[in-house]
Structures are given as structure tokens and as C-alpha cells.
Amino acid sequence: MNWLEPFQFEFFRNGTLVAVLVGGMCGLIGVYIVLRGMSYIGHGLSHAIFGGAVVSFVMQWNFYLGAGIWGFIAALLINQTVRRTKINADAAIGVITTASFAVGVALISRYRRFTRSFDAALFGNILGVTAQDVAVVAIVAMVVTIFIFFMYKQLLFTTFDAEVARVYGVRTEWIDTLFALVLAAALIASMQILGVTLIAAALVIPAITARLLTDSFNRMILLSVGLGMVSGFLGMVISYYIDVASGATIVMLQAALFGLVLAITSIQKQAERRLIHTHV
Amino acid sequence: MQPLIELKNIAFGYGKTPVVKDIDLHIHPGQFAALVGPSGAGKTSLLKLILGTLQPTHGQITMNGVSLQGRNKPRVGYVPQLETVDWNFPVTVGQAVLMGRIRNATLWPWPSRAERQLVAEMLDRLDLGGLINRHIRDLSGGQQQRVFLARALIAEPDILVLDEPTSGVDMRTAENVLHLLADLNQQGMTILITTHDLNAAAAHLPWVICLNRTIIAQGPPEVVFTEAILNETYQGDMLVLRHEQMIFVHQRPHGHTYHDILPNPVLGHALANATTLDSVENGTMMAEIDAMLQEQDTENQEGQNELVRTLPV
Helix, strand or coil: CCCCHHHHHHHHHHHHHHHHHHHHHHHHHHHHHEEEEEEHHHHHHHHHHHHHHHHHHHCCHHHHHHHHHHHHHHHHHHHHHHCCCCCCHHHHHHHHHHHHHHHHHHHHCCCCCCCHHHHHHHHHHHHCHHHHHHHHHHHHHHHHHHHHCHHHHHHHHHHHHHHHHCCCCCHHHHHHHHHHHHHHHHHHHHHHHHHHHHHHHHHHHHHHHHEEEEHCHHHHHHHHHHHHHHHHHHHHHHEEEEHCCCHHHHHHHHHHCCCCCCHHHHHHHHHHHHHHHHCC | CCCEEEEEEEEEEEEEEEEEEEEEEEECCCCCCEECCCCCCCCHHHHHHHCCCCCCCCEEEEEEEEEECCCCCEEEEEEHHHHHHHCCCCEEEEHHHEEEEHHHCCCCCCCHHHHHHHHHHHHHCCCCCCCCEEHHHHHHHHHHHHHHHHHHHCCCEEEEEEECCCCCHHHHHHHHHHHHHHHHHHHCCCEEEEEHHHHHHHHCEEEEEEEEEEEEECCCCCHHHCCCCCHHHHHHEEEEEECCCCEEEEECCCCCCCCHHHCCCCHHHHHCHHHHCCCCCCHHHHHHHHHHHHCCCCCCCHCCCCCCCCCCC
């Protein structure tokens, strides 16, 4: 079997490039999402953005602009609801994002004539990425990386303990707002590739797999990004040969890696416990 | 002398319910003080007002004469309650301590050589040398408390604020933490803590502030820890025992005597006759009593006497 065979096709090269970029970007942001205990936000926000995408189509706005503003507002609303009320993050995400998704579904049922396929937004279309999609993903991935690089210390402190970070002079409201903006941008860029239904997995799985492997924040970031990129690349190649949807293959590969790491670390812990017990 | 922190007629509440009111308080440079009061008395809210994370609904807070309202944040080294820390967060001792330098941080994500040296020196100063790469969960309670104290100190604060530094750790660790704070205070650091441990406050702190929504009294423990003041603060029936330089505070049980409710009669006997005990030292009464009990138990096991759980007086 010639492993390079699929790379002779341009659509596959584009798809693989985007899968690697999206995998790495989601892996990077996912670390902060997981450590903030907001794993559900990727799932919810992508649904909210779907509503924004439909609205932007109906209003004839630019997709990225309309969906971007919609997603950013949804992320801010979630942050503010959690900050200013007694409602927990999971409930706020559930209410705001589902309502937003409902707007999209309602509009689809009202205006049945769509020229753009919303199947791609829901389930992803990694092999149908255009040159414009590649450029958008590359730019967003760069912006996300630059933001996290330069805000690294503030983000770390805010993620660890936002209230104490505020005491030490970190402007956590600004950090949260910028993070919401960056998250919304990353989700919009990834939505056409992985689809609303698979983004959450790409955000969460590499990060929790990395968490199982290390107790160091820096290493967790590197591992999560690495796992996201590798699974994006391998998932694409595997999907070509087993003839299964690429987005689904990437997520299944990530889930398999997580299962493997979970099994290995559990066995290691049991062995350590047994060793301690023997010595005692 | 100008106070370091001054609270003038401060009130704070959620909606119409006041959490604290009519608070006038001065914290002077070099002071070592404890806020004491029952749960719900407003200790944490008052602490957050001083930290600048809550804004008063009335009154003014100044630090070195400058109002803390708006964006002005005091330069505080804050040590939160250990119970509030996420111990599963993937952060090492060095990374946790380095967070204290956030005000001076550059945009570069890696610490500078000077910052790394500062962290190493601070860890050495607090007997944490060699633990820089350890995960914060893999430390003892005392070490964990000192890690967050190191983070507070490395910020070069004007004042150290600690929320319940003696809770969540064993008695010996609590003693060590208070000794360490006393040492830091001797070196000139202004320190404000909250605590539920009145006996530790009496033994270690030169100044206590009794709070129950408003300040009931403040001053040295030997002056403030009277039954009248503590009854008003805790809205209960408090017992204050004094022996030489030691003060022992306990809440009287309702409708019972100590002999009825305490785990063994000897402790009740000891409390009732505390003024006749001359072997106990500050904060060690319980340990002394335990030792005596153990001794008597041992004697009983040796068949010398039938166990009579009374304390020699």
C-alpha cells in the first residue's frame, strides 16, 4: 500500500493541512476549556454559532462575520450570566446556546430555500475545504497561538484561580472577554471542517488525554497540541483507506488514543499502589 | 502615624441585606491582626473589601491615604483558604509561586533568569528548596500553605492577607504557620488574617478584631477576649479561662455540663479546674491532657490501679 497515494489529490492535501491546523488549535484552546471546567462550552457554542450562520445567510451577511459576531455575543452572555447570577456554567451554556441553535432551526424551517448546504455546518465537510477555508483556518490558528503566547501568564493565573488572580492585579474580565472572542473565532473556523457535532470532541479529547499524561501545565499544552495535530493527520489518512467521513475518523482516533492512555495510566497507578502496599 | 489601610464607615450587602455595616478600622504598618467571628459574620466579605474584589455600598477604603475605589488595587499578598485551591490543576510549586510576580510580568511566556532566581530564593527562605518541580498536590499541608505564602511574599506586598491559614491543617502545622507569620511580622510585614481558632489567636496574635456584621471590639486578646465581648460576637455562651499568660476560650454547651458532653470526664475536669493547672503552656492544654490520659491508660493496663479518669490537680 502506498501511504502517499491520497496526497496526490489537492482536496486531500488541503483537507489534511486544515485537519492538522484545526487539531492543533483545538488542542491548544481545549487545555483552558478543560481546566476551567467548561468542557461543554465547545459543544454549546458551536450550536449557537450554527444559529448565527443561518441568520447571517438569511440576512445576506458574510458568513464569517455574522457567525463570528453571533458566537462572540453568545460566549460573552455565558460569561456574564455565570459571573453575575447564581446560574452555573453548564446551565448558562445549555440555555443560551440551545436557544441560539433553535433560532437557526426555526429559520431553516421558515426559509426552506437555501443555496448553501448546512449539512457541512452540522457534520463537517473536511474534503470540501476551499482555498479560502484554508486561509481562514491558518489566520485564526495564528491569532489563537499569538494570543495564548502573549497572554500565557495571565491566562494561567486566571484559569487556576480567577478571584485570586484579580487580587494580584490581573484584569480577568478582559482576559475572559478576549478568550471568548478567540474561542468563538476558533469554533467558526473549525465548524465547516469538523461540523457542529464533532467540534466539542476535538476541543476536549486531546486536552484530557494530555492531562492524564502529565502534571505540568506547559507539558499539557504541548501534548494536547501534538495529539490534536497527529490525530488530525492520521485521521485523514485512515479515513481515506477505510472510506469513512474524515471528521468522524479524527474524533474516533482521538477517542481511541484517550482510551489507550486511560488504560495504561490506570494500570500504572495500580502497579504503583501494589508496590507501595508491598513495601508497607 | 498614617494607617496603611483605613476603612471609614464601610457598609456592604447583597440587595437590602447588609453583610457588614458601620465598619471603622485602621490597620497600621507592622501590625499583625486577626479577624475573628462566627460563620456568616462578614469576615470574608470584609477581607474582600480590603482586597478590592468587592466594592463597598457605603463608605471609603484607603490604602496609604489613596482611595481603593475604581481601578486602584492595593498591593496585597493574598493567601486563600487551602480548601478553595484546585489541587488537581496541573501546576508545579515553581509555577504557582511565580504567579505572584504577575504585576511585573513581561509578555514573554517564560520566566526570566532573575524571576527564576527570585523564586528559588523565596522557596529556600520558606524551607521549600528542592520542591520547585513538584506538583502542588504532592506536598504536606504545611508545605502547601507555605507555597501560597511564597507566592504572596514574592509579590512584594504592602500587606499580607490570609484567609483561614489555620484551617484544613493539623494542629502542629497551624502552630508552625502562625510562628512563621509572627517571624515575618517581626521582619516588618503587616499581616491580617481571619481565623476561627480563638485559642491560637489568643496565643499568637498581638491584636484581634471581633466582628459580627460590625466591629464589636478590637485590641490585644487579653483585653478583648472576655466573656461579655465574645458572647456578643458569637451570640453564644462563651467560657474564657485564664491561667498565667494563657487564655483558653470555649463555648459552653447548652443545658449540659462539660462532664456530660465531653469525650471523657478528665477533659471536663481539666476545664473546670483550669486555673489550678500549672503544667500547661500556651496552646498545648489538649496535648497535655491527652498525654495524661494515655499515661493513666498505660498504668491501668499494667494492672496497677483500676482506671480512674481524673486529672491530678
